[in-house]
Amino acid sequence: QVQLVESGGGLVQPGGSLRLSCAASGFTFSMYHMSWYRQAPGKERELVARIASGGGTTFYADSVLGRFTISRDNSKNTLYLQMRVLKPEDTGVYVCTVPSLAYWGQGTQVTVSS
Numbered sequence: 001q002v003q004l005v006e007s008g009g010g011l012v013q014p015g016g017s018l019r020l021s022c023a024a025s026g027f028t029f030s031m032y033h034m035s036w037y038r039q040a041p042g043k044e045r046e047l048v049a050r051i052a053s054g055g056g057t058t059f060y061a062d063s064v065l066g067r068f069t070i071s072r073d074n075s076k077n078t079l080y081l082q083m084r085v086l087k088p089e090d091t092g093v094y095v096c097t098v099p100s101l102a103y104w105g106q107g108t109q110v111t112v113s114s
Helices: none
Strands: 003-007 010-012 018-025 034-039 046-051 058-060 068-073 078-083 092-098 108-112
Touching: 003 092, 018 034, 018 092, 018 108, 034 068, 034 078, 046 068, 046 078, 058 068
Parallel strands: 010 108
Antiparallel strands: 003 018, 018 078, 034 046, 034 092, 046 058, 068 078, 092 108
């Protein structure tokens, strides 16, 4: 049974940082590209970042480039998203995915507000 379990979200002030984690199980994590998406109220779902199976290649949305870092630990079957200099427009539900398999987690809420 495939499971993607996100954690690490919360309420943070503008300029703050958070580190999201996604624990994966039920498939061979190290073989697949992984992505983080976010869904903000009233907005379309947005691709935030993507990382290749080996971790050597990454992609970021322009809106987070230079502030967010995606990484993975294949020995722990875990995906990460380090978020820095958070802005109110970063608020949303962050979901990890296995795009090629159409697996999605339940998401973790990130709220950036003073």
